[in-house]
Amino acid sequence: MNIYSDYCENPCCFFPGADVLSQAMDCASILFEAAGGGNPDSVNLLLEYGADANVPKHSGHLPIHRAAYRGHFLALKYLVPVTDFSAIKESGISPVHSAAAGAHPQCLEFLLQSGFDANFMLAQRVRKGYDDHRKSALYFAVSNGDICSTxxxxxxxxxxxQDPINCLQLALRMGNYELMNLLLRHGANVNYFCRVNTTHFPSALQYALKDEVMLRMLLSYGYDVHRCFDCPWGSGDHSQYVTDGWTSTVIKDTMFCEVITLSWLKHVSGKVVRIMLDYVDHVKICLKLEAVLKEQELWPDIHFILSKYLFMFLMKTSWFGTGAFLLGSILILLLLSSKSSLSEAPLPAEDPGVHGPPASPLPCLHDLPPTAQLLERLHPVQGI
Structure with missing residues (x-):
């Protein structure tokens, strides 16, 4: 018989009179080790003999943390009533974190139902143990891809x-649509910026440039598309701007037009911009972006939509008077030209067989060229 393995299962069986409050060199109590083993009878027996559930290990963890992390639900049920909140607060970590980190939704649900706070944040000294300085239990669940716990x-x-690295960013990085949808429906900030960010537009877009489902999900939840079309150079030369950016040492407010026109991304520029245009009213595209878009298969669609937006913009802004005047002038000229051509044509005879087929009826407004074609006849407006 292996006395040590039996000792782990029931530490009070083989050593009558042993001190249940004794601790190992790392300050781990016997109850702490029993909680890690998960045997509810051992935990219950130790508690009956006076074991203290509020004695931490040198790392600050309590028996309740150990049981929650390893998913020992029955042992956890014994430890919750005898653990003081003050001891948990002093430890700097909640058992909710432990259950989420261990991906044990049953234990997590029990802890939440027992009154533990879902928004308990890790203490500063505990955060330093993680490279990403995570704080929330939600971050642990999302980083595990645990949809149930999330x-x-x-x-x-x-x-x-709440975390330095946004939980949504983790879901985007994993490409997990269900996690993304969960987080966005519960208020995740779609317009977050990374801690070290080089772009003028919100960081989430960087993960969705080649994924239409992900891109449309972000746009549907309020992604700031207009920042993608901001450009300080407009129709000017971008060469100086390119020289200053994209180095290993410069953190810069890089514009979308500089990112999407990179050699390894410009092939998706047409599709990305075309999707974006479904979620905005009126935008201007700079010279650099337009030059790349003209090489794309979707440029005719993009050009038509931009022209339509331009017409709507003219009708809604202070340019309404000028735009309406130009459009009205063109319509009048077209009508006059059609009337003059009709007046010069011979009248049709009563007998179609004598003078040939009857003349076509007068054109109506519906026969005029579409708005997009009329707009192309307008003089181009600088900067549009």
Whole structure:
């Protein structure tokens, strides 16, 4: 018989009179080790003999943390009533974090139902142990790709924008549509910026340039598309701007037109811009972006939509008077020219067989060229 393995299962069986409050060199109590083993009878027996559930290990973890992390639900049920919140607060970590980190939704649900806060944040000294300085239990669940735990935390009121690295960014990086949808429906900030960011537009777009489903999901939840069409150079030369950016040492407010026209991304520029135009009213594209878009297969669609937006813009802004005057002038000229051509044509005879087929009826407004064709006859407006 292996006495040490039996000791782990029931530490009070083989050593009568042993001190249940004794600790190992790392300050781990016997109850802490029993919680890690997960045997509910051992945990219950130790508690009956006076074991203290509020004695931390040198790392600050309590027996309740150990049981939650390893998913020992029955042991956890014994430890929750005897663990003080003050001891948990002093430890700097909640058992909710432990259950989420271990991906144990049953334990997590029990803890939340027992009154533990879904928004308990890691203490500063604990965050330093993680490269990303994570804080929330939700971050642990999302980083594990654990949809069930994420749903439980969000239903319990977990906040989605508390960590230095946004939880949505994790879901985007993993390409997990379900996690993305969950987070966005519960208020995740779609317009977040990375801690080290080089772009003028919100960071989420960088993960969606080649994924239409992801891109449309971001746009549907309020992604700031207009920032993608901001450009300080407009119809001017971009060469000086390119020289200053995209180095290993410069953190710069890089514009969308500089990113999407890179040699390894410009092949998706047409599709990305075409999708974006479904979610904006009126935008201007700069010279650099237009030059690349003209090489794309979707340029005719993009050009038509931009022309339509230009017409709507003219009708809605202070240019309404000028735009209406120009459009009206063209319509009058077209009508006059059609009337003059009709007046010069011979009248049709009563007998179609004598003088040939009857003349075509007068044109109506519906027969005029479409608005997009009329707009092309207008003089181009500088900067549009």
């Amino acid at each position: 749903q439980l935390l969000l239903n319990a009121g977990a906040l989605t924008n």
